[in-house]
Amino acid sequence: MGNRLSSITTRTGDDGTTGLATGERLSKTALRVHAMGDVDELNSHLGLLLTEPLPVALATELTRIQHDLFDLGAALCMPGYDVFPDTAVARLDGLIKTFNEPLKRLEEFILPGGSRASAYAHIARTVCRRAERVVIELRSTEDTPEALVHYLNRLSDFLFVAARWIHHQAGVQDVQWKKGFNRPAPSESD
Numbered sequence: 001m002g003n004r005l006s007s008i009t010t011r012t013g014d015d016g017t018t019g020l021a022t023g024e025r026l027s028k029t030a031l032r033v034h035a036m037g038d039v040d041e042l043n044s045h046l047g048l049l050l051t052e053p054l055p056v057a058l059a060t061e062l063t064r065i066q067h068d069l070f071d072l073g074a075a076l077c078m079p080g081y082d083v084f085p086d087t088a089v090a091r092l093d094g095l096i097k098t099f100n101e102p103l104k105r106l107e108e109f110i111l112p113g114g115s116r117a118s119a120y121a122h123i124a125r126t127v128c129r130r131a132e133r134v135v136i137e138l139r140s141t142e143d144t145p146e147a148l149v150h151y152l153n154r155l156s157d158f159l160f161v162a163a164r165w166i167h168h169q170a171g172v173q174d175v176q177w178k179k180g181f182n183r184p185a186p187s188e189s190d
Contacts, residue, residue: 020077031138036076038131043069045124052117055169058162061095065155072148076135082145089147092154099158099165106164109177114167118174121163128156 018025018033046066050059068088075084112122132152138144167174 020079022078022080024079031134032076032079032142035131035134035138036073038127038134039069039073039076042124042127042131043073045120045127049117049120049124052120054117054166058099058165058169062162064091065158068151072151075145075148076138079143082147084145084147084151086147089150089154092151092158096154096158096161100161103161103164103168107176110164111175111177112163113175114172115170117170118163118166118172121159121166125156125159125163128152128159132156 020032043066046062046069050062050066054062071084071088075082112119129152132149135144135148135152139146139149164174166172
């Protein structure tokens with residue numbers, strides 16, 4: 001970003017468009033703009049998660065991921081330029097393995113919750129999945145690096161593992177889904 005914004009209110013978006021780093025202007029309803037917004041929203045949710053008391057190992061990695069997401073947003077903002085490092089995907093693969101290693105084998109689906117930090121990680125995971133779907137749709141019509149989809153796919157997996165790891169570190173049980181939980185109990189007359 002060669003020119004820093006000295007004024008936040010530019011009024012250039014008053015016509016319903018937004019500017020890309022290439023100078024091109026797109027409708028704020030364009031798929032690329034949706035993808036950029038979803039990635040920005042995801043980054044904001046990670047920022048919220050980082051306000052929780054987290055183990056340093058996880059907080060450090062989430063901060064690195066926030067920087068990755070800025071790079072990913074830059075790649076979306078500069079169509080035709082491949083500015084997102086492929087190494088970021090491999091780093092996530094390593095993180096998933098490391099953070100998943102101490103966790104018990106998953107026997108059942110789990111529900112978001114149990115602790116606020118874990119719930120925030122699940123919210124970030126679901127926003128990440130939405131961003132992934134929008135980037136996949138964007139790739140079907142426009143030049144978009146494949147690594148962006150790979151990264152978002154791995155990141156949602158990592159956030160699921162992170163939600164469980166947070167519980168593991170705090171000694172909190174995951175909230176397990178119970179089949180038939182809301183079904184009425186059979187009555188004696190049945």
